[in-house]
Amino acid sequence: MTRAMIPAARPLIGQEERDAVDRVLASGMVAQGPEVAAFEQEFSAQLAGGRECVAVNSGTSGQHLGLLAAGLKPGDEVIVPSFTFAATANAVAVCGAVPVFVDVDPDTFCIDPAAIEAAVTERTVGIQPVHLYGHPAPMDAIVDIAQRHGLWVAEDAAQAHGATWDGAQVGTFGTFGMFSLYPTKNMTSGEGGMVSCDGPEIARQMRLLRNQGMEKQYANEIAGFNNRMTDIHAAIGRVQLTKLPAWTARRQELAAHFDAHLEGVTTPVVREQATHVYHQYTIRIEGASAAERDAFATALREEHQVGCGVYYPTPVHRLPSYGLELDLPVTEMLAREVLSLPVHPSVSDEDRDRIVEAVNTVAKAGA
Template sequence: MNKPMIPAAKPIIGDDERRAVDRVLASGMVAQGPEVAEFEKEFSAQLAGSRECVAVNSGTSGQHLGLLASGVKPGDEVIVPSFTFAATANSVAVIGATPVFVDIDIDTFCIDPSAIEDAITDRTVGIQPVHLYGHPAAMDRILEIAKKHSLFVGEDAAQAHGAELNGQQVGTFGQWAMFSLYPTKNMTSGEGGMVSAEGPEIARTLRLLRNQGMEKQYANEIPGLNNRMTDIHAAIGRVQLTKLEEWTKRRQELAAHFDANLQGVVVPKVADGATHVYHQYTIRIDGASAQERDRFAQALREEHGVGCGVYYPTPVHRLPAFELELDLPNTEKAAREVLSLPVHPSVSDADRDRIVEAVNAVATAGA
């Protein structure tokens, strides 16, 4: 194979971002300051339905603070999907609470609402759905269940900037929502996260928690952490925010082309009323074992120069941190069969066509 590798993911950092960082460095104010405040306002207006937003130093920090702001304490239970990145459950566990793992809907890869109610106990305090790969979870049904059982809902929107369900943006359904700004996400601040809050009380608690529990210097109201975002990171995020709409459109164009032209694999489905933003374009090798899927991925990389990734090869409940024996058939099926193809905005039309040709050739060879 002499073709250049098409990377599975590619952060886009250009001159605009560099100039923004230089501006902050020249100002001499690099810690949390005016850039962070402006970034929060702009993010709120564009991606969070004008909900108050609180910038933090990582998506995981945002998730952790959201749970703390909801009053989660040791001994509580929070329902989460097992087919996700470990941070979803880690943020519950580090508090001393218990993540209760439930199955997913195999079509959307998001938490299965029908599995939630069976998992509720007298220790359950909340539900943490994940808008996986950029597809919104079934929030209408999840909110009904939460209301019935008096549970909070905290959205893991790490991969879903701009996704919608029935015209409503993700990040505006629950009491709070976390967006990741890690380099490979649909937009980045270099590293960081953003939390949208349902109301001023939660927002103020989040602000206290991220800043050592204080609003005024040395007037610590509650025990807190140092989870602040710097002005350097916020400046990068502000620039990226102006480009997100165009980048999302490109992701959706690429996904539509893949939908129409890939053969021999299961392309991702989009639920009625959902707007997918394709942080990942994830196919399934239907009926494959994990080893067969891995060989498929290896062929794409080595024979065709198409980068790809498996998100996620091991369900969270089976990781060494948790090691639970659970019957989650769709989760196990997804972990065996999923493979994510390049769908980032740097994928050219020529790259796109090569990806299609490669997938179809490998699928045909394995048929």
């Protein structure tokens, strides 16, 4: 009998979310309104240390508008990791600025402070760390570099809802922090993003930029965008926010089991200062070529019906949109070796055990 595929990711949408959408539809107010305002306040209290939060229509919009609100101008340089999703660098590039790609820590996959320090020039205005896979970047070192060089910090917390560094929530260290609410993230609003702001001026600029440059209708103060979140999406997000703590605990429970039982692969490292929220549980097939890692993934899917994903197979600096030749050896190594296993909250104990058995079997076969 063929077993059902365990998906690599699965959004969890229940009756409560459907009821919330119906409530908004029945109200007749579906554009940005009271649900968005309530979502911003609740998100701030639970995940952003009380910082003022601004909801937008996607995580990428949040990063783009946040950079503009921080004052990013054409020709400026922003230091970013190359081992991430392209949106991190794209948000810089669409502002007319220059993403400066640097290497990452091989253990946590997050940006390397030493690489940041080496990349600072007179044109550098900011640092954009990514809390990749749900593990926070080393924010104490990053903030120290920023302060010494007079730079701002823009946190890409797209995958890190609830993660902490030294007890402080991600999204509370920088000029702003962006959280994605895409369907496969740790929580979703269907589509959307949330930006935590370090002061009222950044928040006001965000609100202007998301709404055609106006606070009052037809009183446009600046040139802006239509990047608003709808009340429909916010209603979903508010329900998901109430479920996030239990979902995060399940992700951490699954990760602990994988740590204890996986063999023949390198399991994720968690720094002592970090709370990891496991948007992805990412192993390494150490010493593998990309083809060997891909064969490992194919065996998991086709022989064991275990979904998995490679995040990310091509470093951003080598994508056709950038096409750069850079010496980033850790990034290149990770792009060959990483493989993410299902760790979403709908993974059952039976699924969990199947995943362990599958990985250990494939690893042993390839040893």
